[in-house]
Amino acid sequence: MSNITTDFNDKTIEYKQLLDDFKQLLKKNNLKFTIQREVILETLYNLDEHLTPESLHNLIQKKFPDLNTGIATVYRTLSLLEESEMVTSLSFGAQGKKYELGAKHHHDHFICTICGSIAEFVDEQIEERQRKIAQELGFDMKDHSMQIYGICKNCQKI
């Protein structure tokens, strides 16, 4: 297991910087900076999880009921953040997408197709092989994402 990292709690960006980037992004798209939009960003930043738009919306409604953040605002803000690569999404087929902030260190994902649980990992050998393959094929690799689908330990017991 020596080459495998599974803990990615440290962020690559300070919240203040992220917030500045977000404000600029909104401005560029002629959208107003609102407290609702800020809460969406802040929740994504503070929760180290992969969230569906619905679960993100539920969390915000529970924590800030007075803000009345609409699900449409959550959807719109997430797709805006995704377009500008501040947020990345994982596809769950018919079950939709889960989002996480791009301000985490690079990692890959195991996704359970039964319960939807996610395990994050980085394996230095896999990373190195990908760089080598890109080189051999003459690709200037900018980024990559790997999603492995299967059945997690818990679901195998059922």
Ligand SMILES: [Zn+2]
């Ligand atoms: Zn599972």
Ligand SMILES: [Zn+2]
């Ligand atoms: Zn992740």
